[in-house]
Amino acid sequence: MTEQLVYPLLLILASLNSPAQAQAPVQAQTQQQIPRAYQGEWNMRVKDCGTSRNDSTLRLSKDSISYFESTGPVKTAVTRGKELVLVAELQGEGETRLHAAHFQLSRNGRKLTDVMSTPPLVRHRCPERRD
Secondary structure (H helix, E strand, O other): OHHHHHHHHHHHHHHHOOHHHOOOOOOOEEEOOOOHHHOEEEEOOHHHOOOOOOOOOEEEOOOEEEOOOOEEEEEEEEEEOOEEEEEEEEEEOOEEEEEEEEEEEOOOOOEEEEOOOOOOEEEEEOOOOOO
8 A cells, every 4th residue: 555655645746846836936935734725526527516416525524535436534735836636545446545645726726636646637626615
């Protein structure tokens, strides 16, 4: 399981230090929780927000991450500018596993790109639900 986590983390670290980012004066910072700008529900299609009509649903709270069939606490969060890197311990589909994620928030904060997906997966911020 360690190898499954180490390789993605190395990719994340390499991308944070890529030449394209070399001009950026912003330093990476370890956070105690997911910053508010990233919190909320995200989906590939805004019309599917609040439903389970597709498996692109992502929910980020201050201390957890939830995908369509997996959820768990965030063990560490690192930010740099509009980038967020998470390591979480997910439970779902009959197993518990460590999971690394690397997200890029759009300038206007309305799109969140999972840069580890191939091709990168863009999700849209869902409107806040009024329960």
